[in-house]
Amino acid sequence: MNRTYELMFIVRPDMAEEDQDKLISTLEAAVTSSGGQVKNVERMGKRRLAYTVRKFHDGIYLLLTVEGSGGLIHELERRLRVTEQVIKFLTVRIDEEQKRLDKIKALREARRKTSPPPAEVASDAPAATA
Amino acid sequence: MTDETRVATAPAEVPAAERPAGGERPSGGERPSGGDRRGFRPGTAGGPRGDSGPGGRKYFRRKKVCKFCVEKIEAINYKDIRLLAQFVAESGKIVPRRLTGVCTPHQRRLSSAIKQARNIALLPFAGRAS
Numbered sequence: 001m002n003r004t005y006e007l008m009f010i011v012r013p014d015m016a017e018e019d020q021d022k023l024i025s026t027l028e029a030a031v032t033s034s035g036g037q038v039k040n041v042e043r044m045g046k047r048r049l050a051y052t053v054r055k056f057h058d059g060i061y062l063l064l065t066v067e068g069s070g071g072l073i074h075e076l077e078r079r080l081r082v083t084e085q086v087i088k089f090l091t092v093r094i095d096e097e098q099k100r101l102d103k104i105k106a107l108r109e110a111r112r113k114t115s116p117p118p119a120e121v122a123s124d125a126p127a128a129t130a
Numbered sequence: 131m132t133d134e135t136r137v138a139t140a141p142a143e144v145p146a147a148e149r150p151a152g153g154e155r156p157s158g159g160e161r162p163s164g165g166d167r168r169g170f171r172p173g174t175a176g177g178p179r180g181d182s183g184p185g186g187r188k189y190f191r192r193k194k195v196c197k198f199c200v201e202k203i204e205a206i207n208y209k210d211i212r213l214l215a216q217f218v219a220e221s222g223k224i225v226p227r228r229l230t231g232v233c234t235p236h237q238r239r240l241s242s243a244i245k246q247a248r249n250i251a252l253l254p255f256a257g258r259a260s
Contacts (some may be wrong), residue, residue: 008209008250050254059251090250092208104204 001069001125004098009080009089013046020062023083027064030075054087061098065094073122194231198240207237208246214253218244222256 011020020043028038044061053059066076073091080089197216198206206213217225217232217240224244227237247253 010251049251051251052247053251088249088251090208090246092246097205101204 002067003069003093004095005066005068005073006092006094007064007066007076007080007089008092009062009064010049010053010087011085012087013056013058013060014088015060015085019085020060021122023085024062024064027076027079030079031066031068031072034068034075036066036072038064038066040065056087059087084128140249196231196233196236198236199233206243206245208250208252210243210250211247214240214244214247218253220258222254222258 011023021044024041031038040063041065042065044050044063046058046060049059050059066072077089077091134236197203203213208214216249217230224241227234229239231242244253
């Protein structure tokens with residue numbers, strides 16, 4: 001059962017770059033060991049928080065795109081919860097939304113493909129007369 | 131409360147220029163009375179429902195349309211704060227549909243996206259982002 005999830009988490013603003021790397025690599029190891037796959041790692045950088053979290057006003061945002069089962073996500077969330085540097089996290093399932101978007105996109109493409117012929121005829125006609 | 135809603139509706143509505151110039155006759159301009167009214171404000175004659183008999187609308191209001199339908203924005207993501215912030219009032223509240231004109235399916239997605247963004251401290255629960 002493979003699903004795609006997005007794990008966004010905020011670490012303390014004073015966390016060193018190497019420590020972040022270490023945290024990410026441990027998470028990646030946890031993912032691969034339970035049959036998942038890390039698709040993408042994105043560092044969104046330091047941002048101001050909209051409200052104070054554990055007395056912090058800023059935080060470093062990290063984003064992981066993970067493919068795996070629900071059990072894997074459960075394990076990852078547990079890890080994030082016990083990691084002291086992580087002050088907040090959010091997991092969102094994105095595969096169904098992506099599927100919906102792809103469907104809409106395909107539909108629009110199909111509609112565009114059906115509509116060109118008359119448009120081409122219209123554009124050809126003045127060219128022929130000119 | 132009332133102050134806040136006024137702020138939110140202001141961009142969605144047609145500015146005061148569409149309204150009849152009531153400066154010449156402050157009391158008479160407000161009360162419509164027969165054919166005199168029609169001649170009085172030729173500017174609103176083109177409006178769809180601007181002058182529908184006596185006791186009708188005092189001023190013209192543009193029909194609100196769903197931003198997401200018009201601009202064909204399908205992906206309403208919690209990370210897209212710029213988009214979401216347009217539908218959040220100063221106080222941090224989600225602006226209701228009746229003020230923004232967003233259609234029901236999109237408002238549903240929008241509100242869930244705003245709530246996700248709040249959870250990860252991208253948007254405030256209350257008040258301005260500090």
